[in-house]
Amino acid sequence: MKQYQHPTIDQITLTGVLHALSDPVRLNFVQCLANLMCEQPCGSIPTPVAKSTMSHHLRVLREAGIVYIRTEGTQSLTSLRLDELSTKFPGLLESVLKAALEESAADPAK
Amino acid sequence: MKQYQHPTIDQITLTGVLHALSDPVRLNFVQCLANLMCEQPCGSIPTPVAKSTMSHHLRVLREAGIVYIRTEGTQSLTSLRLDELSTKFPGLLESVLKAALEESAADPAK
Secondary structure (H helix, E strand, C coil), rough: CCCCCCCCCCHHHHHHHHHHHHHHHHHHHHHHHHCCCCECCCCCCCCCCCCHHHHHHHHHHHCCCCCEEEEEECCEEECEEEHHHHCCCCCCCHHHHHHHHHHHHHCCCC | CCCCCCCCCCCCHHHHHHHCCCCCHHHHHHHHHHHHCCCCEEECCCCCCCCHHHHHHHHHHCCCCCEEEEEEEEEEEECCCCCHHHHCCCHHHHHHHHHHHHHHHHCCCC
C-alpha cells in the first residue's frame, strides 16, 4: 500500500503554503475540499487537467502541508489539514479562501 | 524618466498576489515596506540578493499589484498598494504579514 510522506507542522513554511495556493487549479481544488468538509477520494473532485498533472498538483499541496493523503484499499483519500494550518498560521487559509470566493463571485469566468 | 506600468485593481488576481508573496526575499521586502509605512527609495531596504535579482523581484511585486513604483528625479520610489489590496481582498495581506511575523518570531533564522 502506498504510503505518503507529509511535513510535520514545524516543517510547514509560509512561503511553501503561499506557493502551493498560487496556482488556480490547486486553489480551486482546496476550495472544493474546504466546501466538502470531509476527506475525498482522489478523482472525485472534477479538475480541468489531466490525471498526471493533477497528481503533480496534489504532491505540491501535500508537500506544502495543505492536504493529507492516505490510502484505504485501492483508494487514495485526500483531506485538508485545516486544524494544523489554523494552529500554525491562524486566519491565513480562511482569508485566502474568502478572497478566492469573492474573486470568483466578482468574475465567475475565473 | 522611466514610467512603470501597474495593473488596475480589476487586473489584480489572487493567485498572482499569492505567487508574488511566495518567495522569501519578496515576502521579506513587503514586510519591511509595511513596517516602514511610507514609500521608500529602491535600494534603501537591505536585501540578501544582487541588485539585478532584486529588480526582478520588484517587477514581480509590481506586476502582481502589490507595490507601486514611481520615479522622482533619479530615484525610484516604492510603496505598498495597501488600500487597494485591502479593498480587493479584505484581510488577506494582513493575515499573510501576521503569519510571516509569527513564523520569524518562532524561528528567527528564517
